[in-house]
Amino acid sequence: MSTTELHRVIGGRLRQADQRYTYRRHQLVELLYQAPHPMHIPDILSANPALAQSSVYRNLALLEQVGVVRRVITSDQHARYELAEDLTHHHHHLICTSCGAVHDVVLPDDVEHVFDTTLVSVAAANGFTLSQHRLDLLGLCAGCR
Amino acid sequence: MSTTELHRVIGGRLRQADQRYTYRRHQLVELLYQAPHPMHIPDILSANPALAQSSVYRNLALLEQVGVVRRVITSDQHARYELAEDLTHHHHHLICTSCGAVHDVVLPDDVEHVFDTTLVSVAAANGFTLSQHRLDLLGLCAGCR
DNA sequence: ATGAGTGCAAAGGCTTTGCATTAGG
DNA sequence: CCTAATGCAAAGCCTTTGCACTCAT
Secondary structure (H helix, E strand, O other), X not given: OOHHHHHHHHHHHHHHOOOOOOHHHHHHHHHHHHXXXXXXXXXXXXXXXXXXXXXXXXXXXXXXXXXXXXXXXXXXXXXXXXXXXXXXXXXXXXXXXXXXXXXXEOOOHHHXXXXXXXXXXXXXXXXXXXXXXXXXXXXXXXXOO | OOHHHHHHXXXXXXXXXXXXOOHHHHHHHHHHHHOOOOEEHHHHHHHOOOOOHHHHHHHHHHHHHOOOEEEEOOOOOOOEEEEOHHHOOOOEEEEEOOOOOEEEEOOOHHHHHXXXXXXXXXXXXXXXXXXXXXXXXXXXXXXXX
């Protein structure tokens, strides 16, 4: 997806929720789009000091509601945020349990396929309607090993 | 593992860290052992009002350090805690994105095996030493659907 | 007896909210 | 113009910490 296409789609999702794609929201999305891994609030504020903390929180919550942003939960103290997978690509996270670093990783297609079919049926057997899965690989990064 | 065996093993891990297996810690472990899903602090305090909040936090942190308890991170506001997998069994979580309910689930052995081998090599390719994986199934529970 | 563990209350730290100001349509 | 959005400051809420008391060895 091109960057203009990206912003067009995001603008659409916001308008559908009667929300505007303002300058600040655009800046926020641009930051997440550039980053190779999920960002937390200190990351975001230092990357763009013009952004106000409270607005960042509010806008991330809004963007999450309309399906543009996903909140990534780590063992870190701060929550991390990334663009939704349908705007980027399906991936998982390598999380360093020592320093909290997060890397994006992609699994082989055949493995993902086994996951999908298995998980949907397992969820169904428990009365759940599956919407997504979240797989995190926890370990030590090269620097902390 | 029998319940006496369980407490014996836990006592050993605590002593190895120069910690005592006190009455309060025993009560806490017993609660987690009985529960069919990870518990958060309000759960724990209402299940056993004799427990002091600060001690529960301190003891859960200690038990996590010595590998007896695992902190489960959900989208919930409170952290949840369960006994470590080597004291119970390897499993995953079905998390309701609406009400925050968490159910334990087990995947077929062959699927788990594919996971293990694939994930270790993927992590290694990124310079990570894998210690565990965390797979959560997100969706709507029967009640919220 | 003596240090670890506990419990109450207060402080920390991430996140959310109130409110006056600014900006988008 | 007029409401939504923003930014600063203050409040909330989960969690951690200080400190005196209690318990275990």
